[in-house]
Amino acid sequence: MSMRTAVLGAVAVLLLAGCGGGGQIGDSGGDVDAKKMVLIPGVTAEPFYISMECGFREAAQAAGYQVDVQAPSKFDSNQQIPIVSGVLANKPGAVLISPTDDTALAGPMKSLKDAGVKVVEVDTALVDTSVAVSSVSSDNEQGGALAARTLAELVGDKTGSVLVLNTKAGTSTTDARAKGFETELAKHPNLKYAGQQYTDNEPDQAASKVTATLAAYPDLIGVFATNLNTGEGAATGLRNAGKTGAVNLIGFDASPKQVEDLRGGVVQALIAQDPATIGKTGVEHAIAAIEGKEVQRTTETDLVALTKADMDSKSEYFYKQEC
Template sequence: MTGPGSGTIGQSPGGGSAPPANKNLVLLPGVKAEPFYISMQCGAEAEAAKLGYQLQTQAPDQFEAGLQTPIVTGVLATRPAGVLIAPTDDVALANPMTQLKDAGIKVVEVDTRLQDESVALATVSSNNEQGGQLAAQTVAQLIGDKGKVLVLNTKAGTSTTDARAKGFEDEIAKHPGITYLGQEYTDNQPAVAAQKVTAKLASDPDLAAVFATNLNTGEGAATGLRNAGKTDQVRLVGFDASPKQVEGMRSGEVTALIAQDPATIGRDGVQQVVAAIEGKPVQREIQTDLIAITRDDMDSKSQYFYKTAC
């Protein structure tokens, strides 16, 4: 789905187009073996094959700029025609991604983005701020517009989750009966998320709801609530629809999920990078749908559940 203010652009001036014979693409997700990125990979692979391109995927073991940067450097040496990348830091990845651009490789951001908008030709992502607003509206409904609410974020400098947290904070401020306890960072580690929930329950035993801004944080928050025996008391709204979170919603440990459409992000990303390679117009901004899923309607919205294999 196209976001407001989207436009089209051609190839970047002096970009040094790759030879038409080069049909090689590389997808660089934020982390390996995460259902969100696997689902994105599935969509990207299918679209690449449809358009006659080969797509290879390389990802770090953890969502870390220090681990993703050498992968980007390694890809630079192989000179693919295009790269789809989810930068793990909105500043730290600017230099390695600029090196790709300067080498004539077409760069498209998928999921996350740099602060510097001059590096990538296109950005394909969910409307994350809107997703945070949807999460806040869902929380408010679930707790009857009153009570204490905590946000668990991943890492500062992650463009997607920071936008979700901002959207949530802006929207929850419209509900005066809700006390916003702020956000805490989990380093994208489920164990840390579980610890944060445990600590918050100790200081605020009347905690009413938790919004977890991504998959790992949501899974960890569910563990923390389960270990504390507070699953029935605290409403957990997660972001992403991984198999574990879907299972948690079915069992009642997760109250609601804000699901993205990662396969479409992958598909649209491939379409934009191929357009750039072939000298066709590129759409600078593309935003895909998000949807709130609850236990009551989860079976009718199963197409939004993430995959663990293509």
């Protein structure tokens, strides 16, 4: 073999090594499967995330992507982190994720980014805005303010105390809802803020905290539950105490159970999101990122207040239990 042949052969080997076996996407990290997209919701079997999954599947499959959905059994970063690690091993072109903690998921999600995977946050988001190419969620602070205004309209000029039931500290969406609610509530002097309590996203904890608050605040006139599980638990607590209807319950989200409770007078209002649009928009942004196009960094979707009087005219906002 001549020296020239040897050099050309070495160059060819180097070129082949650099080409890889799949469609390489992005500026860093090795090869990814450019036509595969994964959704990692916050928890399995929850109507909000099922509705988001429906929008995700419809949009991604229509665009020719192979899709996968993997969710933790609880809204818990310790359960979600191993899922992210498993997805990383397969290097899909994009991952849509609802981080269950706004800081604990930063490292695992950055590993996706560093591997060349396009990361889109759906519903919840990290404090670190440098990881995801885009974040799609409801305008949660505005939704909390809408809940407070709706409560004020329901009670009129009556006076009383109001409790906020949040899920877990460090959940970006529900913290924003609580903040918006508290800010708006201050504009209604007849409504006294009884503080915020966390439920660890467990309905039984929400129920017990409602019971305890009723004992401490006999004038309790309203409860704002910042998410689906907390709302369903709060309804149970009021029912057990014989306070259904006497205390106005404002829930967030519109699961089939919550819609049933609204129709039956267990819940007085629901602040419904549009999770299917969140999933669809997340796919659109992921595809744009994969194709190297400009991506809108933050997108906020609409919310709507549902009451018994107008719920049927807004039924498109009811969440699904299956696609």
